Structures are given as structure tokens and as C-alpha cells.
Amino acid sequence: MNMHPVVERLIDVLGSSAVVWRSREMAAYVEDWRGRHAGKAMCVALPSSTEEVSAIVKLCAREQIPILPQGGNTSLCGGAVPSGGEPAPVVVNLARMRHVRSVDVDNHTMEVEAGCVLADIQALAAQHGLLYPISLGSEGSCQIGGNISTNAGGTGVLRYGNTRENILGLEVVLADGTIWDGLRGLRKDNTGLDLKHLFIAAEGTMGIVTAAILKLHPLPRAYAFAWVAVRSPHDALQLLTQCRAAFGPRLTAFEMMNAAQLNLVLEHVPGRRNPLAGNHNWHVLVELADDQEGAEGSQDMQRLLEKAYAQGLLLDAAIAVSEAHRHEMWQVRHSVSEANKKAGVGLTSDTAVPVSRVPDFIDKATAAVREIVPEIGVVVVAHLGDGNVHFIPFFSFKQWASLDAPEATAESIRRAVNDAAYALDGTFSAEHGVGQVYVSQRARYKLPVELAMMRAVKQAFDPHDLLNPGRLLP
Amino acid sequence: MNMHPVVERLIDVLGSSAVVWRSREMAAYVEDWRGRHAGKAMCVALPSSTEEVSAIVKLCAREQIPILPQGGNTSLCGGAVPSGGEPAPVVVNLARMRHVRSVDVDNHTMEVEAGCVLADIQALAAQHGLLYPISLGSEGSCQIGGNISTNAGGTGVLRYGNTRENILGLEVVLADGTIWDGLRGLRKDNTGLDLKHLFIAAEGTMGIVTAAILKLHPLPRAYAFAWVAVRSPHDALQLLTQCRAAFGPRLTAFEMMNAAQLNLVLEHVPGRRNPLAGNHNWHVLVELADDQEGAEGSQDMQRLLEKAYAQGLLLDAAIAVSEAHRHEMWQVRHSVSEANKKAGVGLTSDTAVPVSRVPDFIDKATAAVREIVPEIGVVVVAHLGDGNVHFIPFFSFKQWASLDAPEATAESIRRAVNDAAYALDGTFSAEHGVGQVYVSQRARYKLPVELAMMRAVKQAFDPHDLLNPGRLLP
Structure with missing residues (x-):
């Protein structure tokens, strides 16, 4: 098998144990955990330091090879695996950057590398009598870099906010390989634009997050x-x-x-x-x-x-x-996820509306999907305190198998749910992000002026569209 | 007195009662409340609606006249008044946009126009059993648009965060006059870059904030x-x-x-x-x-x-x-502000360091300023919970009058204090912003990569540098 010259050069830089390029070895990196999305990668690079990430980005930028940053690969919308553009991207998996650089108890902060697993961060904070409050189903394998890049939510948002509200500083490798050291552990810093917000929820399209200073809280007793x-x-x-x-x-x-x-x-x-x-x-x-x-x-x-x-x-x-x-x-x-997977086909949504409008939303979304499939089940599980409703039109396997055009039906049902949310000033993605799955929704629901602003920022930060092309920003 | 043609056209658009152009009538708008900074304006426009703000911006953009957005004019660093560039700017004062558009009790939100006074917002929230938690000395006259544009802090940050953490949605007039309706009252919305953060703390350089959805909290009893x-x-x-x-x-x-x-x-x-x-x-x-x-x-x-x-x-x-x-x-x-103003000349700083480093910072800053003026007084008032220290080297009026080169001495003292903060991973402006006063500090302390990122965003959003030129971004 012939190696792409970029793969050879990556091996020169990182060592052969840090570059995965054989197809069968790449499988775990190019397919998502639910088996719904799979793509091709040129190779998977496993950097151990910020400097190595920078070297990878510089090499790819020189050769105009796209880059797909990857954390724990736990996305619920295909956000962490390639989707098939050409040339196939270099997946930059941060798992080896899992060092906790410091814990500052009196400042209630912790400096961690992007590959640290969420549950490990929670456990370490607890050892110091402190709490890192983000908690979600995949916490045993998702990584903080992915949490940041998707602004992960979960069950603690009501009191502690989303991931965004719990990040004080970031270290990021920019699209040209420059390292930005924004690792400040300050509660107040008004000296210009707060640049970290350009990378939070950006799903790896604006830079690669390599480390962060997390805000910790007193540990409830x-x-x-x-x-x-x-x-x-x-x-x-x-x-x-x-x-x-x-x-x-x-x-x-x-x-x-x-x-x-x-x-x-x-x-x-x-x-x-x-x-x-x-x-x-x-x-x-x-x-x-x-x-x-x-x-x-x-x-x-x-x-x-x-x-x-x-x-x-x-x-x-x-x-x-x-x-x-x-x-x-x-x-x-x-x-609920386990049950729903076993029980049938749920068209999971990740809508949010103002908290006050949740009852109205559930009524309207139910009516809308039953106009499409009168006998459809409706499963609802919601973070009500955040207005975040996973409204799930639900088919038994038998119902699903009997549909003439299941994918088209699913698409029109999803659209009906999200239309109902938007009519009540809501959103189609509260906490999962955009990934691959919601790209069409974004084009439908975001205002043109918002897409234009996002494009302008992307253009300013990644003019050659090398970081996760086709994601987040069309 | 001849009117500039732009002033005439503004009168056509807004009516003569909404355009102030005589020098003596403009005085309150072009000088700051402490009398330390004064500049020239072409005129002061007093829009009553978002559409009027948009019309003003379009007119100024066409004629390449700079714009200075203004709220309650309570800046502590000359941020709200002109500083003397040519041509003199049109001051866009938002005081007439003081309508509370709605209160949503179950969603814990309030939609307000930019000119609403902070204390009025607090009072209205309290009437509904809710709290808007930002509280600061100038709350009787500062406006929410200014709070947002400077990410105001104050005494409630320890529990509730800065203004940034209490804003869910924004309405902004962009540099070309386009209105962005980002008025969403959602706790979770991960559908791309969170664009509101580009306008918070931007000090009017990226757009004019015209309205916001505020996050309210339960009212402590x-x-x-x-x-x-x-x-x-x-x-x-x-x-x-x-x-x-x-x-x-x-x-x-x-x-x-x-x-x-x-x-x-x-x-x-x-x-x-x-x-x-x-x-x-x-x-x-x-x-x-x-x-x-x-x-x-x-x-x-x-x-x-x-x-x-x-x-x-x-x-x-x-x-x-x-x-x-x-x-x-x-x-x-x-x-403390009243006392310090009466007692002498305090070289107020707005430093922050990690909370854990406050004691070290006070020691080092004290030693540093006493190397410059051995007998100088040191006044300290700090939001310790936020690491925000107003470290104030203090002269009696008599001491100050006896200095050979007071301004040069003041400058070297300020630098010594901020150097001490930076050596401990701190900042020169925790909550006051940059304004006019801290422009030189920003050039000294911000990393080149940070200035470059800010410039790139500014260029993307305001390519002709019409919004508050020379501020925030050099």
C-alpha cells in the first residue's frame, strides 16, 4: 500500500506509533459509536503535545489537506467523523493529550489538556472538594476538548450553565499552526473581544482546542x-x-x-x-x-x-x-437512550424553546407530526429547566418497516418538529451541535445575516477552509 | 453657524428634536462625568427605535462619518466620549430607547432596549419576584447597552457572573446598518458560533447594541x-x-x-x-x-x-x-469613590489576578510602586472573590502638587502595578474596559496573536473602521 507523502511526513514528525494509516486500524476513528456515520481519512494523527498539534496543522496547511479534530468520538450528530469530502482529511485525535497541568484550589480552577476524559476531570475536582459541573451520558469517554468544541450541556445546566460558562481560558492551535496561549484563569478580564468564544461550539472549524482552564465550583455535600x-x-x-x-x-x-x-x-x-x-x-x-x-x-x-x-x-x-x-x-x-434504541426507531430531536413555551411546543409538535403519521408515538424527555426538549416521534420496528419511504417521512417529521420549535422562538439544536446531521436544518433556520457573520469570521480565521470543511459553516 | 450636510440629513430622518448639534447643548454628551475627558462631536443623534439607529448608521456609512455609540456616559476610562479623531463622530446616544419590551416570568427573562437604566431593570425584575443581578456604583444612570458593551462587573460577579453571563440574546445594528435580530431567550442553543459574544465587551466597535434579552434569577429573600x-x-x-x-x-x-x-x-x-x-x-x-x-x-x-x-x-x-x-x-x-476623590489623587487600577494570587500581587505591587515613590500611600479595595483588585497608589493633594513630573510619575506607577499583575497571569482591566485610558496598556500587554485575531474580526465586521475608531482595536 502506498502512503500519501503527507502521511510519511507526519510519521517523520510524530513517530510511527502516533500515526494510524492502515484502513482497519482507522475504523474506530472514522465511524461514530452508533454506527450511523462513517467516512474516509487520509490518516489519524495522535499528537502528544500542543507543539505537535501545531506541527501537524502547519504541514497540512502547506499541503492544503483538510483537518478533522477529534475527541472522544461521542457526537450524536456525526460531528466527530469524516463525511467524504476530497481530499480525505487528516483526523487529529487529541486522546494522548490527557495531562492535567495544574489544580488551583483557592482560584477554583484546573488547567487540563483537551484529551482529558470528562469523568476523570470530575473525579479529580472532587478529590479537592470541588466540582466540575458538566455532566452527560457519555462522560466516561467524551473529552473536554470535544465538550468545549460543542459547548456540551447535559443535566447540570440549570444551575451551572453550559460548558461555555465553565471555561475561563483556552489554548488553541489556529489554522496556520500558530499557538494562541489564552490560558488565563481570571473571573474578570475586559481587555477586548473575549476571543475564546470564537472557538467554543465552533466544532473544530476555527482552530484546534488543545487545553483549557476550567472553572470549578464548591462540591455540594x-x-x-x-x-x-x-x-x-x-x-x-x-x-x-x-x-x-x-x-x-x-x-x-x-x-x-x-x-x-x-x-x-x-x-x-x-x-x-x-x-x-x-x-x-x-x-x-x-x-x-x-x-x-x-x-x-x-x-x-x-x-x-x-x-x-x-x-x-x-x-x-x-x-x-x-x-x-x-x-x-x-x-x-x-x-432512556438505551431503552429507546432497543424499543424502536426514535427520530430524536434536540429542540429548545423558552422555558415558558415548552407546554405549547409539545402540543404543537405532537399535532404536527400526527398530521404526517396519525398513529405515531410521541416520546418526550426534557431538561425542562433549560427549555431543552428531546421530542421524539417514535416508531416500533414493525411500523418503521412498513413505511413506504422511511427516510423521506423521517425528514418531514423532523422538519415539522423543528418548525414548531422555531415558530416559538426556539432552536433545532440545544446541546448536540450541528455535526453532519443538522447542516440542512441550519441552512433552513439560521438568518442570512447570521450565516453571513459566521462566514466572515470563518474566512478571517481559516481562509483556505482547512479546518473541518463543510461543517458548521456551509 | 453652518450645519454639516450630514447633520441636516439626520434632522430630516429623526426630526430636529432628536439631533443635538449646538456646542453648548452637546457638552453633556462629549465630556465624561468626572470631567477628565472631553472631545468633539459632529452632532448627537437620539434615536427612538432600532430602525432609526439603522438609518443613522446607513447615512454615516455612506458619508464615511465615524460613529460613537453612547449609553449613560458613566465610563471610568473615557470610553463613552469622543477623543479627537477627524472627522468628529456622530454620537449615537441610546437614552430614548428605554422601552421594556416584555417580561417572561416562567422563562426568567426580560427583553429591554439598550437605553434602559440598570436600576430601573433591577426594580422591574424585583416587582416580578426576580433579580437582575448586575449591580454597580453607577446603576442609577448607567444603561444596559453600555453594560453589555463593556461587560460590566460590579459586586454580584462572585455568584452571578459578569454581564456577559446574564445576556441570552441581542439585537444589534451592524456597521452597514443591517439589523441583526438575535433576540433569543434560550438557555441552550448550539447551532453555530454564538455571535452575541462578538458584541459584548466590544465597546461599540463591532456594532450598536439596541436591545437584549436578559437572564433573570430568583430574588433572594x-x-x-x-x-x-x-x-x-x-x-x-x-x-x-x-x-x-x-x-x-x-x-x-x-x-x-x-x-x-x-x-x-x-x-x-x-x-x-x-x-x-x-x-x-x-x-x-x-x-x-x-x-x-x-x-x-x-x-x-x-x-x-x-x-x-x-x-x-x-x-x-x-x-x-x-x-x-x-x-x-x-x-x-x-x-470609596467619593472618599478617594475628596482625599487626594488616587491612581486607580482595575487589575485582576487569579484569586489565589491576590496576596502575592498586593505585596509585589506595593514594593514596585514604593521603588518609584517611597512614601506613597497604598489604598486597596478589592472584589476578592473575583480576584479583582483596585490597587490605588495614593497621593495627598500636597504630595501630588510637589511632584516634578506628575503625569510621567503616574504613568510609570500605573505600569509598575500592571506589570505586577501580568507577571502573575493577571490583567490591567478587569471590569472597566479599555476606553481611551487603557489603549496603551492593551498594546503593551495583549499578545500579538490576540491583537491580530481582534483586528481580523474587526476588519470582517467594520471594514471602513467607522464604529468607534481607535478604540479597543488600534
Whole structure:
């Protein structure tokens, strides 16, 4: 097999153990974890330092070879694997840059390299009595560089914000190989444009993030948790407003799912049980955290729920009586992806609308998809506190197999859901990013002036369109 | 007096009551409130709508007349008044755009026009049981558009972040007069670059902010407050770390001042009294907020301070026994600007360093300025929780008058302070911005790659350099 001269030169620079170029060895890097997207790469480069990343970029820039930066390859929208442009890109996988450079306890910061795994960062912070608050399903394998490049959200956003709000400084290799050392651990720095925001959520199109200074928080010591049945999303929203007023920043999660979602979990994931005795249409998970030992979170939760019950806002509730009990109820929530994958074909959406409009959105999106397929199931699992609704029109495998034109139907259903979100000032991608899957949505929904501004910035930073071409910016 | 043809056309577009062009009437718009900076303007335009702002910008763009956007004119670094380039700019003052477009209680958001005064926004939020958390000395006259354009900080940053963290959406008039409607009230939206960050802290150089969607928070119901005397900044830092661990997000302020600062307030501002009986070298103000009525903040504060006292971390403390008492102690802190102005010539700095390095910074900056003027006073007032130190080398009027070359001395002192901050990975402008005063500092301290990136973005957005030329970007 003939090696491309660029591969040879990369081997010269990085050593042969840091360049993967045989097809079978590249498989894990060019196909996504769900097996939905696969592409071709010229090779995979595995740099161990910022200087090596810079050398790779300079080499590729000279030869006009596109570059695809890659973290843990856990994208839900094909964002981390090649999609087939020519020439095939060099995948720059950051996994070997996994050094924690420093922890500053009094400053509540940590400087980490891009390849650090999220769960490892969480664990190290906890050893220092601190919290890195981003938490999501893939935290055992996703990397901080990918989190930053997609502005990852997850379950802690209500209290702590998205990844963006937890980044103080960045180190980035720019499109010409220049290293920008923006590693400042400051809470306040108003000396010009805050350049780090050009790289956060840019999905590797503006530069390669190689390191970051993360903002850490005090580690909560005590949690209170309730599983609550409500009549409707409207009632869930009223309960949310009451919880925010009563608990303020103690409120760490307010999640919602419908009966269809809960039933899929109970049917398809062994060991999961219904937290409540009866059957209810809508379910809410409420969590609050306290920083002082001996805080009375569960009593405060109890008091609020009693009041809400008296108002007719809730139908039933279970407050966790132990950490094990809380964990068991969270497990139901964390099992939705597994359940849905086993149960059928879900056309997962990642919409967000203003929190106040979630009930309206669910009604309108349901009506819209049932105009297309009257008998379609609707599964809803939402980070209600953030207005982020995974609205999932759902087919059994049998229904799906019986469709005449499944892909066209899926496309029109997805469009109906996102149209409903946009009509309520919402978005088609709250936390997953754009990747490959949402490129057409972006063209449909973003304003021309927004696309023009993005293009102008991209042109200024990567004039030869070498960094992740065709992604994010058309 | 002959009118410039552009002024005539602005009158045609806006009406004569919305264009100020006589010199004496322009005075309030071209000189800053402290009387330190004054410049010339062609005229002052007072638009009442986004469309009018767009019309002004289009007209100026056609004639290549520079534009200086202006809010409440409360800049501390000459950022809001002209500085003397040719041709003199059209000042676009947003004061007439002061409409609150909507309040969405369940979404915790408010849509406001740029000219809304900060204190009015705070008051309106409070009427809905909500909080807009940015709070600063000039809140009675500064406007939200200026807050956004400078990423204003103030006393609430420790818990709520800077202005940037409290903005969800923006409406901006771009340099060619195009209106960008980025008014989305979403907590999560990952559909490309987050363009609003290009206008926040840009000081009017990238576009004119005309409206915003603000993030609101639950309104705290109960405050606990303590005035604490400590031996040193080092001990203050240890106390901060303990407060963060014990109180988490309940901690809303952690401010510090030295004896020199306290004494200036007590001497020069009538009605202020020492919160503690004795004389101490360093003082800390600690505040925590609770969202539930009947919370035990003061008891929790008492408990923590007792523990810290037992460890020898503090010398004396007073816990506020009433809202009036809390207010009285805050007044001491809020009187520092008035006191310092009356007492002499303070070379105010706006440095920030990592929180952990504040003690080291104060030591090094003190040594550095005393190498220049051995007998100089050092006044320190700091948002310690944010690492933001207003380190103020201080002359009596008599000392100042006796200097041979006061401006050159001041310049070398300022440089020594900022050099000390930079040597500890800090910054010369934490919350005031760049304005006119810090332009030379920026050239000294920003990395060439950062200046190049800023220039590239500016070039992409305002190729003819019409928006606030010479500011922010050289």
C-alpha cells in the first residue's frame, strides 16, 4: 500500500506509533459509536503535545489537506467523523493529550489538556472538594476538548450553565499552526473581544482546542431528590417556577418525561422500576443540592411538594430516602437512550424553546407530526429547566418497516418538529451541535445575516477552509 | 453657524428634536462625568427605535462619518466620549430607547432596549419576584447597552457572573446598518458560533447594541452579612475558601479593603462609621443570600466565623443584626469613590489576578510602586472573590502638587502595578474596559496573536473602521 507523502511526513514528525494509516486500524476513528456515520481519512494523527498539534496543522496547511479534530468520538450528530469530502482529511485525535497541568484550589480552577476524559476531570475536582459541573451520558469517554468544541450541556445546566460558562481560558492551535496561549484563569478580564468564544461550539472549524482552564465550583455535600407525577407539562412548568423561587441556586435539576418514555425504560432496561405506584402521564425529577452538611434539603423539598399538592399541582411524589434511592431514580432517567434504541426507531430531536413555551411546543409538535403519521408515538424527555426538549416521534420496528419511504417521512417529521420549535422562538439544536446531521436544518433556520457573520469570521480565521470543511459553516 | 450636510440629513430622518448639534447643548454628551475627558462631536443623534439607529448608521456609512455609540456616559476610562479623531463622530446616544419590551416570568427573562437604566431593570425584575443581578456604583444612570458593551462587573460577579453571563440574546445594528435580530431567550442553543459574544465587551466597535434579552434569577429573600477584620490578604483568602466551601452559591459577595481605604471613607464621607471598634489592617465584607424566608443565614455565618476565629483566621467581626445595619455597612464600601476623590489623587487600577494570587500581587505591587515613590500611600479595595483588585497608589493633594513630573510619575506607577499583575497571569482591566485610558496598556500587554485575531474580526465586521475608531482595536 502506498502512503500519501503527507502521511510519511507526519510519521517523520510524530513517530510511527502516533500515526494510524492502515484502513482497519482507522475504523474506530472514522465511524461514530452508533454506527450511523462513517467516512474516509487520509490518516489519524495522535499528537502528544500542543507543539505537535501545531506541527501537524502547519504541514497540512502547506499541503492544503483538510483537518478533522477529534475527541472522544461521542457526537450524536456525526460531528466527530469524516463525511467524504476530497481530499480525505487528516483526523487529529487529541486522546494522548490527557495531562492535567495544574489544580488551583483557592482560584477554583484546573488547567487540563483537551484529551482529558470528562469523568476523570470530575473525579479529580472532587478529590479537592470541588466540582466540575458538566455532566452527560457519555462522560466516561467524551473529552473536554470535544465538550468545549460543542459547548456540551447535559443535566447540570440549570444551575451551572453550559460548558461555555465553565471555561475561563483556552489554548488553541489556529489554522496556520500558530499557538494562541489564552490560558488565563481570571473571573474578570475586559481587555477586548473575549476571543475564546470564537472557538467554543465552533466544532473544530476555527482552530484546534488543545487545553483549557476550567472553572470549578464548591462540591455540594447533600442532595435532596424527588420523583413527581404531574398532570401536564403546564403543571410541571408551574412547579418549576415554584421550585426556582423557593430553592434558587440550590435547584440543580428539573427534568421531565412522559409516560411513553418511562414505559420504554421499564420495558426494555432490566432492573429499572417505576418510582411511583400508579400510572401517570407526566413525570418530573427535581433535585437540589446543599453545600453544608446537615442541610435540610429533603425537608424543604417535602414542604414545597406538600404545598404544591394542596394546590392540585401534583398527583403523587416520592422523595429519595437515601443516596442509593436517589441513584436508583436517576438511573431511570439515564436509561432512556438505551431503552429507546432497543424499543424502536426514535427520530430524536434536540429542540429548545423558552422555558415558558415548552407546554405549547409539545402540543404543537405532537399535532404536527400526527398530521404526517396519525398513529405515531410521541416520546418526550426534557431538561425542562433549560427549555431543552428531546421530542421524539417514535416508531416500533414493525411500523418503521412498513413505511413506504422511511427516510423521506423521517425528514418531514423532523422538519415539522423543528418548525414548531422555531415558530416559538426556539432552536433545532440545544446541546448536540450541528455535526453532519443538522447542516440542512441550519441552512433552513439560521438568518442570512447570521450565516453571513459566521462566514466572515470563518474566512478571517481559516481562509483556505482547512479546518473541518463543510461543517458548521456551509 | 453652518450645519454639516450630514447633520441636516439626520434632522430630516429623526426630526430636529432628536439631533443635538449646538456646542453648548452637546457638552453633556462629549465630556465624561468626572470631567477628565472631553472631545468633539459632529452632532448627537437620539434615536427612538432600532430602525432609526439603522438609518443613522446607513447615512454615516455612506458619508464615511465615524460613529460613537453612547449609553449613560458613566465610563471610568473615557470610553463613552469622543477623543479627537477627524472627522468628529456622530454620537449615537441610546437614552430614548428605554422601552421594556416584555417580561417572561416562567422563562426568567426580560427583553429591554439598550437605553434602559440598570436600576430601573433591577426594580422591574424585583416587582416580578426576580433579580437582575448586575449591580454597580453607577446603576442609577448607567444603561444596559453600555453594560453589555463593556461587560460590566460590579459586586454580584462572585455568584452571578459578569454581564456577559446574564445576556441570552441581542439585537444589534451592524456597521452597514443591517439589523441583526438575535433576540433569543434560550438557555441552550448550539447551532453555530454564538455571535452575541462578538458584541459584548466590544465597546461599540463591532456594532450598536439596541436591545437584549436578559437572564433573570430568583430574588433572594434573606441576606446575612458580616464585616470581618483580618490580619492579611492571605488570611482573607483562607476565609474566602472556607466561605465558598460552606456556603456555595449562597455566597453573594466577598469584598476586601485595607485600613487606608477605610480611613479615607471615615474621614471624608459624612455619616459613615467604623463597623468595628478597634483598628485593623484589613477588612472583609461577606454576604450570603437565601431564597427561602426564614433561612438561617446569620446563624450559618456566625458558626463559620466562630470556627475561623478559633483557627486564628480573624481578629474581630460584626454580623448585621438588621437590614438597616447591613445597608449601613455596605454604605461604607459604596463610599470609596467619593472618599478617594475628596482625599487626594488616587491612581486607580482595575487589575485582576487569579484569586489565589491576590496576596502575592498586593505585596509585589506595593514594593514596585514604593521603588518609584517611597512614601506613597497604598489604598486597596478589592472584589476578592473575583480576584479583582483596585490597587490605588495614593497621593495627598500636597504630595501630588510637589511632584516634578506628575503625569510621567503616574504613568510609570500605573505600569509598575500592571506589570505586577501580568507577571502573575493577571490583567490591567478587569471590569472597566479599555476606553481611551487603557489603549496603551492593551498594546503593551495583549499578545500579538490576540491583537491580530481582534483586528481580523474587526476588519470582517467594520471594514471602513467607522464604529468607534481607535478604540479597543488600534
